[in-house]
Amino acid sequence: MSGVVSERIMDKKGCGCWAVLRRGGGRSSALRDSVNSIPRTSTVYDAATETRYLNASNREMYPPNEARLSSSDAPDPVVEAESKAKCQLLQFTFQELKSATGNFRPDSILGEGGFGYVFKGWIEENGTAPAKPGSGITVAVKSLKPDGLQGHKEYMAEVEFLGQLHHPNLVKLIGYCTEDDQRLLVYEFMTRGSLENHLFRRTVPLPWSNRIKIALGAAKGLAFLHGNRKPVIYRDFKTSNILLDSDYNAKLSDFGLAKAGPQGDKTHVSTRVVGTYGYAAPEYVMTGHLTSKSDVYSFGVVLLEILTGRRSMDKKRPSGEQNLVTWARPYLTDKRKLYQIVDPRLELNYSIKGVQKVSQLAYNCLVRDPKSRPTMDEVVKALTPLQDLNDHAILSCHSRMYQQAAARRRRKPDGMPPLQRSQSQGQIQSQGQLRGIKNSPMHSGKHKSS
Numbered sequence: 001m002s003g004v005v006s007e008r009i010m011d012k013k014g015c016g017c018w019a020v021l022r023r024g025g026g027r028s029s030a031l032r033d034s035v036n037s038i039p040r041t042s043t044v045y046d047a048a049t050e051t052r053y054l055n056a057s058n059r060e061m062y063p064p065n066e067a068r069l070s071s072s073d074a075p076d077p078v079v080e081a082e083s084k085a086k087c088q089l090l091q092f093t094f095q096e097l098k099s100a101t102g103n104f105r106p107d108s109i110l111g112e113g114g115f116g117y118v119f120k121g122w123i124e125e126n127g128t129a130p131a132k133p134g135s136g137i138t139v140a141v142k143s144l145k146p147d148g149l150q151g152h153k154e155y156m157a158e159v160e161f162l163g164q165l166h167h168p169n170l171v172k173l174i175g176y177c178t179e180d181d182q183r184l185l186v187y188e189f190m191t192r193g194s195l196e197n198h199l200f201r202r203t204v205p206l207p208w209s210n211r212i213k214i215a216l217g218a219a220k221g222l223a224f225l226h227g228n229r230k231p232v233i234y235r236d237f238k239t240s241n242i243l244l245d246s247d248y249n250a251k252l253s254d255f256g257l258a259k260a261g262p263q264g265d266k267t268h269v270s271t272r273v274v275g276t277y278g279y280a281a282p283e284y285v286m287t288g289h290l291t292s293k294s295d296v297y298s299f300g301v302v303l304l305e306i307l308t309g310r311r312s313m314d315k316k317r318p319s320g321e322q323n324l325v326t327w328a329r330p331y332l333t334d335k336r337k338l339y340q341i342v343d344p345r346l347e348l349n350y351s352i353k354g355v356q357k358v359s360q361l362a363y364n365c366l367v368r369d370p371k372s373r374p375t376m377d378e379v380v381k382a383l384t385p386l387q388d389l390n391d392h393a394i395l396s397c398h399s400r401m402y403q404q405a406a407a408r409r410r411r412k413p414d415g416m417p418p419l420q421r422s423q424s425q426g427q428i429q430s431q432g433q434l435r436g437i438k439n440s441p442m443h444s445g446k447h448k449s450s
Helices: 029-036 047-054 079-087 094-100 152-164 195-200 208-227 282-287 292-308 324-332 352-365 376-388 393-411 419-438
Strands: 109-112 116-123 137-144 173-179 182-188 242-244 250-252
Touching: 094 116, 094 137, 094 173, 094 182, 152 173, 152 182, 195 242, 195 292, 208 242, 208 250, 208 292, 208 352, 208 376, 282 292, 292 324, 292 352, 292 376, 324 352, 352 376
Parallel strands: none
Antiparallel strands: 109 116, 116 137, 137 182, 173 182, 242 250
């Protein structure tokens, strides 16, 4: 779940989102009970409490009618911020966007969320006029459902944040439409859709080099938000909110849950808990105290998804493997077991040092004490050199096999079997080592990636 919700301009409607791909959003009374059972007053928690949180649910946290945590959720006047943001955006008429999307025809739908539908459209390069399909500028038009889970104030949250924040790793908001009861937002079109789509919904695996590039780009986006003059906490960092352009450059989308970060002597922001189970930091869920380190935890979860090819929560897997953090954490600091959790679809086409560095970074982002987690600037610094590594595991295996065969040829004494037989034995032994990696729990095929 994600949504266009700013705590500074919250109303009683809940959370929703736009996504490049369709997502579910079911809720149940059982979910509400599990959420309410999590303590939210203590600022200290242990491993057992964290495990209870991690295994609670893979659905959205806090249905729309859930009670607020504190008075800080009350709406604040944002007329000045709205006006400033709007001045930098194009103002479309409803008829212009209707024509740009071909009358909002069904075959132009890119996705659907709590906010409403997202349509593909075309506009002229220098203005708001609609263009013929395939000409002008391709855009994504998000339309608010009249009876949607989000209202006008949530819509304005998106305008407020993306209207003022500009960075290569943030999706560009081009304009908006507020005509009568119509509420629409116009974004740049991201050709390759979401990271979620590439990791979990496509048969062709996303190459390791692209995974590192995407992780670095997303990290730069978060670092920009946290280091801004007025810090912003993204609060809904996950694979479905990371969109990709034609060159696999990552851009953060959907700022509905974004929250102005603490300033001055304040250490955190107290707020009601919203987000997505499996990604939200445990201390935030249990206390309502929000910091930039909450985003760092979410980034660690996404790093695990990139590394393993597994979803943060997957109820289709065995009980001990449903929560990715719980399952993967013991492997991250054990170099002998680490390669057992690497996405098997990569088939050894990954950097050995890269996997080691990513696993260590993920572990650091997921530590239980939020103060011990790295900053996003430190994460960017750690990820940057990983783009240039070419020590692929498959090349290392082939090189080792060749070296072992050559060594046997040099050491062959009189009376030993023929050279050809010696080479074959060496190759069989080396291939056995290769099979040892492939026959690990992740490479055995017993638990196929979703």
